[in-house]
Amino acid sequence: MPFTTALSGLNAASNNLAVTGNNIANANTVGFKRSRSEFADVYASSLGGVSSIQPGAGVRVANVAQQFTQGNLQFTENNLDLAISGEGFFTLAKSPTEVNDLSYTRSGEFKLDKEGYMVNNQGAALLVYAPNGAAISDGFSVGVTQPVQINTLTGLPSATDSAEIVVNVDSDATVIPAATTFDYTNSDSYNNQTSVTVYDSLGSPHILTTYFRKASANNWDVYHFISEPTTPDTKTQVDVAGGNADGSGRLTFDSGGKLISPANPFSLSSYTITPPTGAADITITSMNFAGSTQVQQKFSVNDMTQNGLPAGRLTGLDIDDEGVIFARFSNGGSQTVGKVALTRFPNVNGLTKLGDTTWGQSANSGEPIRGEAGSNNFGSIQSGALEASNVDLAAQLVNLIVAQQHYQANAQTITTENQIMQAILNI
Template sequence: MSFNIGLSGLYAANKQLDVTGNNIANVATVGFKSSRAEFEDVYSATKLGAGSRTVGNGVRLANVAQQFTQGDISSGTGNVLDMGINGSGFFVLNNNGSLSYTRAGTFKVDKEGYVTNSDYTARVQGYGVDANGKIINGVLTDLRIDTSNLAPKATTTVSSTINLKSTEPAIDVVANPFDPSKTASYTKQFSTPIFDSQGNEHTMDQYMVKTGPNTWDTYTLIDGRNPNGSDPMNAATRPVPSTMTFDASGKLVSVSTPNPPGAPIVSPNLAITNWTPGKVTNGVWAPNGAAADPAGVTIAMTNTTQFNADSARSIPAQNGYATGQISNLTIDGNGVMLANFSNYQTKPIGQIALASFTNEQGLQQVGGTAWKETYASGIPGYDSPETGTLGSIRSNSLEESNVNVTNELVELIKAQSNYQANAKTISTQSTIMQTIIQMT
């Protein structure tokens, strides 16, 4: 019996050395989770019980339990696709329909633009986006970095905050009619870049003319011409202004814009419903062609005031832009992948998905710092980072191994002592048997 007990102890100590050695070997493995050898004693018993004088029958390995504690997050890797999870959860990998789960975020991009693991064998799973850049939650898909150009968008709205100085002198529009080439014919000028459907940039100029107490006229030209491309100085096509009216406290009351038939409309906005895209070159108007659709432009004037302060405007906001090429990629804490373009636009192109399990220790190790779902682990739940108990994503960072080298070295000493002690049990039993043989 003592031989069997000693042999079981040697086997257990050897397994403890194996587990400890594996932990130490993977101290620099990204996303690695250390393991712990768990043992249980062995007793022989009959159907009616073991009795009170039964001696144990040794030890056996009960389990090698993985320790899913958080590893340190190492930042500043220089690769935006290096990702660490700060908190719980696993990245999801798809290898031809076979899903695996990992904490190692050393991701790459393959030749087709898909985000993959480091050996390009499995694609990272996440949520795609629709045509408007909205994340489509609930359906996992292969994440892909689309490097195609961002199509241009025609300007349809322009907004800003404007103050017109209330003490400015009124201009006699009869004696001094509006002429964009004469600064004395207008009080203030504001310029705004706008775009047509082909991404061509145009300059929209607004000329503010104070015509009397609490009233201002506004002339709007595009590329130095009327919105329809005609000469603003031609008597037959001289622009008709919009009139802004303010109350005694300097707040905007109305904007009166003549319709083509001549009847005014009252609105807090200016509307350009028909303009011809083009530009002036050496004083000659050059249309961009019928292929460019200018669309209508609404100029929000709601935030216009007339106070005794300098006439000034905040930086205008307009929703058009030219064609853009992707310049760089960023990933936020929610795992949203944001493509930044050369036209200063930002567009979501996908979102990292994380998986969670009821029993993480029930996962099966499959190598490559990855795990597979088992019956013991339970089925995975998928969601966005920072949702519920799921952790956040750290881009340009990696989660280091959670192995504590000091503890593992102590475990080596303990395993060595256990091995020597169990070997001594066998040696002692051998000596006793030799004595008994000599006595016979």
């Protein structure tokens, strides 16, 4: 019996040394959680129970428990590196096409594979909640997870349907006689002009030129023409709905130079693209001159905007502390790609250890609880950072010394028992 007791101590000390050595080996492993050996004493029992003078039968390893305490955040220069500050795990699929084989990790070393999916070093795909629209305000379908594909994204074009031009027209400008017919090829038939690029539904650019013609002291007529960039000298007029008989609209200023009419933006007639390209007609329903003035200063354009966009390429990604992945494009547009899906468990120590710093659900862990960063007890997400191992190297080295002494003491017990046996047998 004493030999068995000492042998159990050797096994326990050996386990403690192995666990400590594993902790030390993974001191620099991102997202690693240290473990500790937990022991229980052993007693031989009978039908009468354990005797009050029973010395015990040794020790056994009750559990090797991982310690899911927070590791320090280490900042990097890669915004695809993610760290969780607080509770939760990243949700991983085995691959972008095997989305039902799930695992969980605290290691956020993500990168793009050859198809543009965000994956870890083992090729497991990061799962996100699907966006309900292009804007963050549209929300996300929490519970509907999908792999996130990045570098195939294109900034989709957006057709122009509103434009805003804020100008100052010179109060000393010459009034153009009504007898002079407007002609954009005749600079004597108007006072000033300005242009803005507008886009059709396929993202092709077109030039919208606005001509300003002084009709009387406080009244200016505005004419709108659209031309193709390839044929800028050929222009097609787009009439102002409810405007003058010649298709123009009228701007009226008060004696202080403020615009008083129209009270609402103009609506322009549709422009049919010729030759056809498959794009829809350009229809600008809001041509706004609000804020324009007429003072004794040279003609100037103080502001000019329109809401259309050409097609664009991906130029960057932003991931906020709630895990929203936000793509930026060269056309000035932006799009929400998804929201990082986090998972937590009622009993994290019941998770199955899968290796590669990942864990799997088990009967002891309880059912997974899905959620979003920053809500429902989930931690926040830090982009451009990684969670370091929570191994305290100094503490592990001290534990290594203790485990070694434990091992040597049990070995000494065997040596002592052996000497006693030799003494008995030599009598």
